[in-house]
Amino acid sequence: MIMTASARTLWIRQDRVEYPVVVGEGVLDELSAHLASDPPRGAGLVPSPEVPHVLFTDATVNALYGDRVEALLRAWGLEVLRVVVPAGEASKSLAAYERAVGEMLRGGAGRKSVLFALGGGVVGDLGGFVAATYMRGIAFVQLPTTILAHDSAVGGKVGIDHPLAKNALGAFAFPRAVLYDTALLRTLPPREVRSGLAEIVKHAFLAGEEYVSFLEAEAERITALEPGALAESLLRGIAVKADVVSRDPYETRGIREILNLGHTVGHALETLGGYQTFLHGEAVALGLAVESRIAERLGILASCVRGRLEALLARFGFDLRWPEGEAYDPASVVRVMLRDKKNVRRKIRFVFLADLGKTKFRELDPEGAEAHLRAVLREGA
Ligand SMILES: NC(=O)c1ccc[n+]([C@@H]2O[C@H](COP(=O)([O-])OP(=O)(O)OC[C@H]3O[C@@H](n4cnc5c(N)ncnc54)[C@H](O)[C@@H]3O)[C@@H](O)[C@H]2O)c1
Ligand SMILES: [Zn+2]
Structure with a gap:
């Protein structure tokens, strides 16, 4: 049983893709190490120096953690374009999707840009869908910040809602990595x-x-x-999801x-x-x-x-x-x-x-x- 709050990495295999899910207190502080190191330690991700990379988040998470994560990405040497959507399920909409894509086009994001989705399931689903479709698809990384996102950040289902049906528009697109810093969960409202x-x-x-x-x-x-009980319950949940999605990716x-x-x-x-x-x-x-x-x-x-x-x-x-x-x-x-x-x-x-x-x-x-x-x-x- 895992009863420490230190980082644990779980590799998920879906179809022909493998990506690490790193869970623990403070893992974001080592963001570039977790993302850039070669597998199996890290995701082996090398973002291009030629284009801006997208820090995709919602207004609430942006106010709490936006500057800190942007500083970490800049310290890694990346140019950062921040895209902020309103907090809440209403942002999983075509209107929010269109606005976000507009900001990325105006900001010069290209095919080699990597999108970092910092937030809960709404940011992960919308940001992932933007990444899956922007210029026919760009790489993305999930940086989940809610308990619920232990589920949504893993498995590669991304999408938005339609007024008539939940998750009516979407895609399967697998993240390059999931970095889950459990320290961020302390600011969640009850x-x-x-x-x-x-x-x-x-x-x-x-x-x-x-x-x-x-x-x-x-x-x-x-x-x-x-921390111990929380990390253990999240890791067990991720393991259940990982097992299911690896046996049935699509x-x-x-x-x-x-x-x-x-x-x-x-x-x-x-x-x-x-x-x-x-x-x-x-x-x-x-x-x-x-x-x-x-x-x-x-x-x-x-x-x-x-x-x-x-x-x-x-x-x-x-x-x-x-x-x-x-x-x-x-x-x-x-x-x-x-x-x-x-x-x-x-x-x-x-x-x-x-x-x-x-x-x-x-x-x-x-x-x-x-x-x-x-x-x-x-x-x-
Ligand atoms: N793709 C999937 O497989 C999958 C699986 C399960 C759920 N989902 C989707 O996930 C969505 C729900 O996700 P959610 O519950 O994370 O919602 P959410 O993304 O709206 O986050 C909940 C709220 O908490 C705020 N917040 C986020 N992190 C915070 C933090 N660390 N501190 C303080 N506030 C914070 C957000 O701004 C938001 O207001 C739904 O749309 C659901 O359909 C997707
Ligand atoms: Zn659900």
């Missing part, structure tokens, strides 16, 4: 800490008993951001889809809330609870596992009550779920938890899904 823990819980239930009981034992220390083998646990309902909640009401993790937490109740009704999941899942989410402070208001009527939820990327033949494809470390796919027709959702809400999820 609501963002909690939001990130939803994906940790998801990863734990996908992994099995050991990770789940670790979280049950360490919940308070993790919530308090105690979600074509029916393996990677399990990472959508909690997200069929969760994404619908985010869309119905106009990407403003719920943080991603809040929607996923409620999605995990509701989907596990549907799984229990279908006879797929035992009530004791469902109970442990809800108890852990409650200990992390999630509100598992269904939101009030007509917008969240089961019929509307089903209408949005029908646009989910996983679907085939107008059936809604769910990944359900079947046990600790086990999942099952089920396709429900819209009427069936709505009936189950209504029944679960009547019970009071």
Whole structure:
């Protein structure tokens, strides 16, 4: 078990690409060493001296860490073009994408520019999508700054939302490296800490008993951001994700889809809330609870596992009550779920938890899904 806060490197292999994920307190201070050193120590990245490189971040993270990271990049000898988008999910939009690309074109970024995405999942997804498409694709590095980003920075899914559907536009593009400085997590507001823990819980239930009981034992220390417990929970989450995405890099083998646990309902909640009401993790937490109740009704999941899942989410402070208001009527939820990327033949494809470390796919027709959702809400999820 890793109980120190020192740097740990995990190599991820996807398709023919390999990239390091370096996790630890203060890893950003050694940014150039981690990125420039030859593998296996570093990523072997040599940015061109001929073009500016893009420090891509949001306004909140920029105010906290922008100057420091820019200074580190300049100390490495790079010319830096800073692109700052507003904080929050609303920046995963075509409008923000267009503005960012405009700033890069005006600032002289070229094909050899490297984009450094400094921020949470929004910056990683948008910045990664900009990098995947700018001049047909430039190299990028993920510098995650949220707990949630232990998930989003790894695996190579990048993209933006459409008002009608979450992550409707995107690409697979793998970062050259992920540098995850856990010291930066201390400035996260409590609501963002909690939001990130939803994906940790998801990863734990996908992994099995050991990770789940670790979280049950360490919940308070993790919530308090105690470095040892926090780093351990993040590394375990990254390891789960790394294992899945290395076996199914492009979600074509029916393996990677399990990472959508909690997200069929969760994404619908985010869309119905106009990407403003719920943080991603809040929607996923409620999605995990509701989907596990549907799984229990279908006879797929035992009530004791469902109970442990809800108890852990409650200990992390999630509100598992269904939101009030007509917008969240089961019929509307089903209408949005029908646009989910996983679907085939107008059936809604769910990944359900079947046990600790086990999942099952089920396709429900819209009427069936709505009936189950209504029944679960009547019970009071
Ligand atoms: N690509 C993937 O595989 C994947 C996986 C999971 C989630 N996601 C996406 O990730 C997004 C959510 O990510 P998120 O929760 O990190 O959101 P986020 O990027 O919006 O960050 C949350 C908030 O915290 C602020 N913040 C970030 N770092 C901070 C720090 N160190 N100190 C203080 N404040 C800080 C940000 O400015 C923002 O307001 C969603 O769009 C979701 O769809 C993608
Ligand atoms: Zn997610």
